Amino acid sequence: MPQLFVSFVALPGRTLGDAMDDGTRFLDNVSCDGTVAQMLDSVLLAVRRNMRTAAVIRGSGREDRYDYPVEVIRELVVNALLHRDYSPGARGTQVQVELYPDRLVVKSPGGLYGSVVPSQLGVEEVSSTRNATLARLLAEIPDAEDMPVSENRGSGLPRVMTRLRRAGMSPPTFDAAPGHVHVTVPQHALLDPPTVEWIQGLPATALTDEQHIALALMRNTGAVSNEMLRAWGIESHAATSALRGLVDQGLALKSGGRRYASYELVEAAERQMTLRPPSAPMPEPVVTGRRARIDRELQAVVEAVRAGHTTVKAVSQQLGLDYTTTTRRINQLLEAGRIEATAAPHTRGRSFVVREPASPRSST
Known part of the structure; x- marks a missing residue:
């Protein structure tokens, strides 16, 4: 029978065959069929109930934050359904969504179509579909929220990259072969549900998305700078405004001059001041300034790579560092x-990837 549906599985281990001690191989296993809109709605419901969640208060409303942005999952599933191979030879394979403790994988039968090449995925707005009639229909068919299922303008994957970066998440990787396209989104995120819950407990009001990322970076790395926020796609003036706002609200303390400023959480900075003996000599200013600049550049490069700028040229352009300095910092990080x-x-x-510590997904 044709496998023209979407399967969803939530898995306990990091490979498809892993099982729990009691033999359980699937935490959830759902076949989503019906119309494209119905399949999309069913798979999103299944993924939601298997992800951790935290609430973000926006004015008088509430926004749920999950392990992965729901908009990202929606785009990837729609993209898979729209561009999959529906020819007789491919009907034995369904679109598959697999949720692991450390990643989300969306698998689509059939390779890339037309002039699209792997290096364009998520970078350029390219539109080439083997299913032109389906594309036109999905632009007219409403989903559960009464929005068109698909725009089919080639903007889906670039929108995925932007949304992930805005959520403080690493970009997806693409495995494109003649018989399949697999998209893998790593779970590592600055704004994971525990961090969002921590931010919601802070004595602050009306925090912006930029300030959420800044607070998460301070919590995870100890300090944040304008360069580190730029690594996550935040414009320099917006980064400066966000950091100044955190200082004004009493959440962060600024250290260093204008050129080499860095910011720490108030509680962390105050703890360091308490631990320093009153008679302890201050470090040499020149050495401190140079060392601080290098440390900020190193951390900014790490965040740039984590945010998807994975070559020397891309990191250099994103951070505004010259090529020689970027190469030197990358070599230091490699060592x-x-x-x-x-x-x-x-x-x-x-290219380069950040070595992330393993952190198993926990249930809500």
Whole structure:
């Protein structure tokens, strides 16, 4: 029989065959069929109930934050349904959504179509579909929220990248072969549900998205700078405004001059001041300034790579560092084991990934 549906599984381990001690192989297992709009609604319901959640208060309203932004999952599933191969030879395979403790994977049967190449995915707005009639129909059919299922303007994957970056999440990876396209979204996120809950408990009002990311960076790395926020796609003036606002609300303390300013959570900064003996000499200002600048640049490079700027050129352009300085900082991070290279030096297409500590997903 044709497998023209979407399957969803929530898995207890990091590979498809892993089982729990009692033999359980699936935490949830759902087949979503019906119309495209119905399949989309069913798979989103299934994913939601298997993700952790935290509430963000926006004015008089409430917004639920999940392990993965629901808009991202929606775009990936719609993209898979729209662009999958519906020819007789591919009807034995369904669109698959797999939720692991450390990643979300959306699998679509059929490779890339037309002139689209893997390097364009998520970077350029490209539109080439093997299912033109379906694309026109989905632009007219409403989903459960009375919005068109698909716009089919090539903006879906770039929108995914933007939404992930706004949520403080790493970009997806793409595995495109003649018979399939697999999209993997790592779970690592600055704004995961526990962090969102922590932010909601702070004595602050009307925090912006930029300030949420700044607070998460301060909590996770100890300090934040304008450069680190730029790594996550925040414009320099918006980063400065967000950080100044956190200082004004009494949440952050600024250290260093205008050029080398960094910001810490008030509680962390006050703790450091308490631990310093009153008679302890101050470090040499020149050395401190240089060391602080290097440390900020190193951390900014880490955040740039984590945010999807994975080559020397991309990091240099995103942070406004010159190419030589960027190369030096990347080499320092490689030596320290904080990032890894995907290929040997001087190899075409060499990129970098952040070495993230494993953090198993916990249930709500």
